[in-house]
Amino acid sequence: MTTTAGDRVHSVRAEVIAAAAAGDYRHLVFLAPEIAAAARPGQFVALAVGGDTSGLLLRRSFSIHRVDPGTGTVEIVVADAGPGTRWITRLVAGEAVEVLGPLGVPFPVPDEPTPCVLLGGGYGSAPMFWLAKVLQDKGCHVDLVLGAATQDRLFGADLADRVPLTVTTDDGSAGITGRVTDPLSDLLRTSGATLAYACGPMPMLRAVTQVCRPLGVSAYVAVEESMACGIGVCMTCVLPVVGADGVTRMSRSCVEGPTFDGARVRWEAIADGRVAVPGDCLGSPASLAALNHAAAQGSSR
Amino acid sequence: MTVDLTADLGHGVLLPNPVLTASGCAANGKELHRLDDIAKIGAFVTKSVKRDPQSGRGTPRMAETPSGMLNSIGLQGPGIHAFVEHDLPWLRSVGARAIVSIAGESSAEFAEVARALVAAPDFDATVAAIEVNISCPNVANRGLVYACDPASSAEVLRLVVPEVPRSTPLFAKLTPDVTDITVIAEAALSAGAQGLTMINTLLGIRIDTERMRPHLFGLTGGLSGPAIRPVAVRAIWQVYAAMRAGRIPTAPIIGVGGVRTGEDALELTLAGASAVQVGTAIFNDPLSPWRVARELGDLLHARGIPRYDDLVGVAHDH
Numbered sequence: 183m184t185t186t187a188g189d190r191v192h193s194v195r196a197e198v199i200a201a202a203a204a205g206d207y208r209h210l211v212f213l214a215p216e217i218a219a220a221a222r223p224g225q226f227v228a229l230a231v232g233g234d235t236s237g238l239l240l241r242r243s244f245s246i247h248r249v250d251p252g253t254g255t256v257e258i259v260v261a262d263a264g265p266g267t268r269w270i271t272r273l274v275a276g277e278a279v280e281v282l283g284p285l286g287v288p289f290p291v292p293d294e295p296t297p298c299v300l301l302g303g304g305y306g307s308a309p310m311f312w313l314a315k316v317l318q319d320k321g322c323h324v325d326l327v328l329g330a331a332t333q334d335r336l337f338g339a340d341l342a343d344r345v346p347l348t349v350t351t352d353d354g355s356a357g358i359t360g361r362v363t364d365p366l367s368d369l370l371r372t373s374g375a376t377l378a379y380a381c382g383p384m385p386m387l388r389a390v391t392q393v394c395r396p397l398g399v400s401a402y403v404a405v406e407e408s409m410a411c412g413i414g415v416c417m418t419c420v421l422p423v424v425g426a427d428g429v430t431r432m433s434r435s436c437v438e439g440p441t442f443d444g445a446r447v448r449w450e451a452i453a454d455g456r457v458a459v460p461g462d463c464l465g466s467p468a469s470l471a472a473l474n475h476a477a478a479q480g481s482s483r
Numbered sequence: 484m485t486v487d488l489t490a491d492l493g494h495g496v497l498l499p500n501p502v503l504t505a506s507g508c509a510a511n512g513k514e515l516h517r518l519d520d521i522a523k524i525g526a527f528v529t530k531s532v533k534r535d536p537q538s539g540r541g542t543p544r545m546a547e548t549p550s551g552m553l554n555s556i557g558l559q560g561p562g563i564h565a566f567v568e569h570d571l572p573w574l575r576s577v578g579a580r581a582i583v584s585i586a587g588e589s590s591a592e593f594a595e596v597a598r599a600l601v602a603a604p605d606f607d608a609t610v611a612a613i614e615v616n617i618s619c620p621n622v623a624n625r626g627l628v629y630a631c632d633p634a635s636s637a638e639v640l641r642l643v644v645p646e647v648p649r650s651t652p653l654f655a656k657l658t659p660d661v662t663d664i665t666v667i668a669e670a671a672l673s674a675g676a677q678g679l680t681m682i683n684t685l686l687g688i689r690i691d692t693e694r695m696r697p698h699l700f701g702l703t704g705g706l707s708g709p710a711i712r713p714v715a716v717r718a719i720w721q722v723y724a725a726m727r728a729g730r731i732p733t734a735p736i737i738g739v740g741g742v743r744t745g746e747d748a749l750e751l752t753l754a755g756a757s758a759v760q761v762g763t764a765i766f767n768d769p770l771s772p773w774r775v776a777r778e779l780g781d782l783l784h785a786r787g788i789p790r791y792d793d794l795v796g797v798a799h800d801h
């Protein structure tokens with residue numbers, strides 16, 4: 183299991199080859215051979231929006247849906263969530279867009295054939311089909327669960343031709359009525375899976391981790407934190423994550439993630455669109471205050 | 484015609500080109516080096532470092548604004564000891580010229596950080612100058628930003644100056660959120676700063692209209708990006724004019740605020756900047772520090788101007 187933290191990042195002006203609706207989303211294909219050649223499942227790309235003189239300066243990041251190193255194409259799935267992403271959903275074939283990639287640490291893939299369950303929530307399912315293929319090529323048995331609020335917000339149910347698929351929707355408009363985590367424990371038991379991979383909203387990733395942990399299943403999650411740069415320089419996309427040394431640090435989801443071992447994420451600090459700094463985090467205001475207090479006590483004696 | 488882009492920061496510090504990174508917008512170098520060679524940047528300005536490791540604030544730490552953004556990072560960083568042990572040797576190993584930005588919650592902490600930096604084995608080979616980020620809160624003074632008060636600004640410089648060899652110029656970094664920036668500039672220079680960096684961010688707030696609460700976890704954030712460029716030009720202009728008029732000591736100014744293109748860099752230069760930093764534009768285009776330098780060179784070439792340094796403050800003559 184390797185990371186790509188030190189690998190080259192490419193900044194390219196990519197031509198849009200195809201753009202089409204996919205339920206509530208936009209499926210975009212662009213030409214970026216350098217990125218297609220190097221990318222692995224779980225990695226992402228960061229797109230600039232609005233052209234060279236745009237007043238929207240921050241990059242928009244998208245998990246890579248799939249790449250084809252042969253044709254040099256990279257595919258993403260975009261939800262219209264504001265003026266920046268809207269600009270991207272309006273791109274048509276022949277136009278160009280600035281793309282950075284491949285970014286972030288890919289999902290770790292086991293060396294030995296291992297049964298796995300993959301879960302995607304909403305457009306978070308985008309990287310799962312590519313990941314399923316990579317795992318199957320390694321001889322892994324793969325089950326896939328796709329969930330969303332409604333049928334229109336499911337992505338890719340038609341792409342799972344070679345993978346056993348379970349679908350859930352909150353409103354019952356497709357598949358089982360309920361959450362993506364509802365069928366998870368049964369699937370883990372019947373398949374004997376020891377690995378789970380998930381991409382989607384934070385509450386879903388937390389729930390997946392909570393189901394997996396007591397069963398001794400490792401859950402790798404790809405987070406969607408809002409990022410300004412995507413390359414590790416702005417320090418805005420941080421999450422409290424426990425390191426190998428047992429110390430919690432505010433870790434950048436763009437370079438230390440976006441894939442994390444779910445068991446290492448301090449989920450209790452993440453709620454309601456905010457992330458608090460845990461008191462025991464390295465360099466937290468609480469720990470520094472204690473340090474200064476101890477120093478003051480020491481010097482007053 | 485070849486264009487000489489050399490930037491002169493005083494005290495013998497010459498940079499091969501005048502385009503620098505802005506502190507906190509390029510981390511400590513490794514990340515941008517994955518895109519291009521940071522040794523080719525005029526100088527690499529590191530993220531402000533304090534004595535101890537800092538977690539920074541909770542999130543959201545960032546909000547997009549028209550032609551800019553608000554940030555509330557909280558100076559997340561490794562602390563000066565880890566910086567000296569890991570980041571400085573790395574910067575040296577790739578041949579980068581570094582300007583190290585230091586910060587503190589007390590003037591004594593600034594001095595302590597400076598002392599640890601100067602004592603580092605890689606200091607002489609790598610550190611071209613030190614930027615003293617006095618645009619951060621003074622805990623002893625109810626959290627008032629040092630650079631909002633001439634006496635606090637001077638006190639930081641007075642304690643840092645004796646720690647640093649004269650051949651490594653100290654640049655005090657000022658905030659534009661003051662009534663008269665020339666007063667702060669004078670206080671910092673009279674206390675021993677050998678140059679000024681202007682401007683840091685302007686304070687702002689954004690409200691999330693959906694949730695009806697402040698957007699940033701830390702409530703207030705610093706406004707940056709092209710939206711603040713006219714404020715940077717104004718601040719540089721006022722301080723440079725005060726220097727020309729002999730009202731305050733003369734010293735080099737490093738301009739920063741909203742630079743995105745070579746022409747933007749030229750604008751700050753004409754107002755009085757001897758070098759220019761690129762900050763928020765890096766988030767839009769991580770290659771912008773290299774691109775802005777190239778565009779500036781092309782611009783001078785097209786205009787038949789042989790030397791960048793001849794343009795510093797020239798708009799005051801016309």
Ligand SMILES: Cc1cc2nc3c(=O)[nH]c(=O)nc-3n(C[C@H](O)[C@H](O)[C@H](O)COP(=O)(O)O)c2cc1C
Pocket residue numbers: 416505506507508530531554556558584616656682683684705706707708709711739740741742760761762763764
């Ligand atoms: C995310 C972010 C972090 C910053 N961190 C620092 C910092 O640690 N120290 C500092 O002196 N300035 C910091 N700044 C301010 C910049 O160095 C610069 O002064 C300001 O952003 C204006 O330049 P710009 O418009 O080119 O970004 C930060 C700015 C941003 C956007």
